[in-house]
Amino acid sequence: MxxxxxxxxxxxxxxxxxxxxxxxxxxxxxxxxxxxxxxxxxxxxxxxxxxxxxNTVSVDASYFYTTDGSVTITTVPCTLSDGTSTDCYQIVTTSLPGDHEMGPWCPGNIEDDATAGGIWLEGGEVYDVDGAFVENMATFYNDPNWMMYDANGDIYITDTQEDCENAANPDVGEEYENFCVECLPSYITDLTQTWTIPITPVAQDSPVLFTTAGGGPGGPGITTAPSTRGVALNGIEFSAPAPVDNILGAYTLAPFDDAGGHINVHQGYHYHAATGFSTKIAQDDGHAALIGYALDGYGIYELADSSGVEATDLDELRGHSDDTRGYHYHVDAAGNNNFIDGLKGAYVN
CATH class of the missing domain: 1.20.5 (Single alpha-helices involved in coiled-coils or other helix-helix interfaces)
Known part of the structure; x- marks a missing residue:
C-alpha cells in the first residue's frame, strides 16, 4: 500500500x-x-x-465647379516628368467658365465709365479700361501715336471673329493699329481644353522656374515644362503672363475682364490675373482661399488671407508650407500679370 x-x-x-x-x-x-x-x-x-x-495634401476633385457640365474629371494613369508612374486627374473643360459672367472688355466710347470695359495690368497696378483710360493712352504711355477713337469719341474695336484672330496674331497688320481687341465667347463653339495633374504631388529636389521668373524654357536645361501655371477650380487655365509688350508694340490693347481673363480662339477664355471672381474654397482658419491647383498638383491660394494679410515667407516659386495645407502656392498680385513663378513638383509632360 x-x-x-x-x-x-x-x-x-x-x-x-x-x-x-x-x-x-x-x-x-x-x-x-x-x-x-x-x-x-x-x-x-x-x-x-x-x-x-x-504633409503632402492631395488634389480634392470635389472642389471643382462641375454643376453645369463645363468641367468633367476622370482618373487616369500617368507618367510624370521625373518618371514616376501614378494616377492623375484628367480635367476637361469647355474653355468657358460656368461660375461667372465674362466681359466686358472694350468700352464703346471715351465717355463710358468702368462698367463698360475691363481692366489693364501695368507696372504692378490694375487699371480700369474705361473711356477715360482709352482717351488718355497717349499720355499714359507718353506716345502720341496712340489714338484709339474717332472724332465722335467712338473707340475702334474688333467686331468680328476674323478681326479678333487677325489682331491677336503676333504679326498683327498695321490695319489693326489703335484697335481695342475684343474676342467674344460666341467665337468659342467647339473648343475643349484638357489638363492632367497628379492626384498626389511628387516633390522634386530641384524646382522648375518659369522663364518669366529667371529660368530657361521652364528652367535651366529644361525644355518640356508647361507654360500653363495651373487650373482654376472652374476648369479655366491660369495662363503664363500676357505678352503685353508685344500687344502694346503693335499699338493694340487687349483688355482683361474684371475677372482677369480674356479670350483667344485657340485657348478659349483664360486668366492672366486672380481678382476673386472664380470659385474658391474658404479656409476654416482664415487662411487665403483655395482657387485652383498648379500643374504639379499643389494647391494655389489667393494672395491674402481673410484679414487681407499677405504671407511674408514665400519661396522663389511663391510657395510655402503649413500643417493644414502642406506645401502650396499663393498667387502674385493681379497687377503683376502673374500667378506663380515655378513648380516644386513633377508634372505631366
Whole structure:
C-alpha cells in the first residue's frame, strides 16, 4: 500500500511539473505576442509622424465647379516628368467658365465709365479700361501715336471673329493699329481644353522656374515644362503672363475682364490675373482661399488671407508650407500679370 502511494505521489508530481511547464510556455507566447502588437503600434505612430512631416495634401476633385457640365474629371494613369508612374486627374473643360459672367472688355466710347470695359495690368497696378483710360493712352504711355477713337469719341474695336484672330496674331497688320481687341465667347463653339495633374504631388529636389521668373524654357536645361501655371477650380487655365509688350508694340490693347481673363480662339477664355471672381474654397482658419491647383498638383491660394494679410515667407516659386495645407502656392498680385513663378513638383509632360 505504501509502495502504491509512492508511485501515486511520484505520478502526480510529474503531471504537475508537466502542467506548469506547459502553462509557462503559453505565458511566454502570449507575452511575445503582446510585445509584437506594441511594436507594430509604435511603427504605425512613426509612419504617421513621417506623413505629418512631409504633409503632402492631395488634389480634392470635389472642389471643382462641375454643376453645369463645363468641367468633367476622370482618373487616369500617368507618367510624370521625373518618371514616376501614378494616377492623375484628367480635367476637361469647355474653355468657358460656368461660375461667372465674362466681359466686358472694350468700352464703346471715351465717355463710358468702368462698367463698360475691363481692366489693364501695368507696372504692378490694375487699371480700369474705361473711356477715360482709352482717351488718355497717349499720355499714359507718353506716345502720341496712340489714338484709339474717332472724332465722335467712338473707340475702334474688333467686331468680328476674323478681326479678333487677325489682331491677336503676333504679326498683327498695321490695319489693326489703335484697335481695342475684343474676342467674344460666341467665337468659342467647339473648343475643349484638357489638363492632367497628379492626384498626389511628387516633390522634386530641384524646382522648375518659369522663364518669366529667371529660368530657361521652364528652367535651366529644361525644355518640356508647361507654360500653363495651373487650373482654376472652374476648369479655366491660369495662363503664363500676357505678352503685353508685344500687344502694346503693335499699338493694340487687349483688355482683361474684371475677372482677369480674356479670350483667344485657340485657348478659349483664360486668366492672366486672380481678382476673386472664380470659385474658391474658404479656409476654416482664415487662411487665403483655395482657387485652383498648379500643374504639379499643389494647391494655389489667393494672395491674402481673410484679414487681407499677405504671407511674408514665400519661396522663389511663391510657395510655402503649413500643417493644414502642406506645401502650396499663393498667387502674385493681379497687377503683376502673374500667378506663380515655378513648380516644386513633377508634372505631366
Amino acid at each position: 505504501i509502495e502504491k502511494n509512492k508511485y501515486f505521489v511520484l505520478t502526480c508530481f510529474l503531471l504537475a511539473f508537466t502542467a506548469i511547464g506547459f502553462i509557462s510556455c503559453s505565458s511566454d507566447d502570449s507575452s511575445t505576442s503582446d510585445e509584437a502588437v506594441i511594436e507594430e503600434d509604435d511603427t504605425e505612430t512613426d509612419n504617421d509622424a513621417t506623413d505629418e512631416d512631409t
